[in-house]
Amino acid sequence: MKRNSLIIIGTVFSAITITSCFRDAKKPGLEYMPDMAHSVAVETYDESRNPDIYPDKMSARTPVKGTVPCAQGIIPFKNDDYSNETSYKPYHHPFSPEGEKASDEDKNPLEKTEINLAEGQRLFEIYCAPCHGKEGNADGTVTIANNHAFPMGAPFAYFTDANLALTEGHMFYITQYGRNSMGSYASQLNPNERWKVIMYVKKMQADYVAKNTTAAKDDKKKA
Ligand code: HEC
Structure with missing residues (x-):
């Protein structure tokens, strides 16, 4: 059994x-x-x-009406204090020719300090230099790869007359929405970080202008 x-x-x-x-x-x-x-x-x-x-x-x-996207505004987090409610205002310019024009009025709200510039440079070299080049000459590794397959060349260097004339507010608009083959950097860099990067880009431009005006003066002296 x-x-x-x-x-x-x-x-x-x-x-x-x-x-x-x-x-x-x-x-x-x-x-x-x-x-x-x-x-x-x-x-x-x-x-x-x-x-x-x-x-x-x-x-x-879709989020309920009145929902504010986090870290989309242009007002930076003061001293990296993320509790500042003004930082949570959405970016106030629409993606339109009018919005782009209006962005010219925005000023960099961050103080131009050595620390901010150094952080701007660090972020620039990570996020922007692959295309724009370490010196801003539009000759980054992505740009020159495959025989300049990426549609970016000398006309996009930061030192053309048109690009020297770009205001910081306008540059922020470009990092917010992107431009043609450049994508938006709104999700990679918060407003604070983008203002620091732009501060650094402006410094590169100012250095370039200073160097070339002295060069021009020297040329005049020689003539
Ligand atoms: C994938 C490559 C790429 C990266 C990375 C990139 N850009 Fe660009 N950027 C471009 C291209 C291409 C243009 C020109 C777009 C056009 O006008 O057709 C441009 C244009 C610009 C312009 C307008 C002036 C100019 O050079 O024509 C600014 C300002 C700018 N970029 C800032 C930035 C900043 C700041 C970053 C980093 C946060 C960045 N870009 C990262 C490709 C890139």
Whole structure:
């Protein structure tokens, strides 16, 4: 008797073991703890399980009216204090020719200190130099790769007349929305960081102008 029941248990056990390996994708079988397999929280981009509330079944809702995107404004975090509520105002210029023009009025709200400039340079060399070049001559590694396949050349150097005339506010607008083949840097760098980078770009331009006016003066002296 004892032996028989052992055989029966053995047979049932092997039958389960063997058959559990065959899987019909359409019949997932028994779920012992469905809560473990199916999260109570809605999965990202899953259909909403509340068709009464959301007839369109979309679980990823647009934010409620008046929601302010974090770290999108132009007012920097004073002393990197992220609790300053004015930092959370959205960027106030729309992506339009009018918005671009209006951005000319914005001034760099950060103080021009050695520390800010050094941080601006550090960030510039990480985020901008690959295209704009370490010195701003539009000759970064990305730009010159594959025989200048990237559509960026000398006309985009920071030292053309048109680019020297760009205001800091306008440069901020460009980092906010991007421009042609340059993407937006709004998600990589917060407003504080972007103002520091722009401070550094302006310093490179000022150094260039200073150097070339002395060179021009020297030329005049020689003539
Ligand atoms: C992927 C390459 C790339 C990177 C990285 C990049 N840019 Fe640009 N940037 C461009 C290109 C290309 C243009 C010219 C766009 C046009 O006018 O067609 C440009 C234009 C600009 C201009 C307008 C003046 C000019 O040179 O034509 C500014 C200012 C600028 N970028 C700032 C920045 C800053 C600041 C960063 C770093 C946060 C940055 N860019 C990173 C590709 C890049």
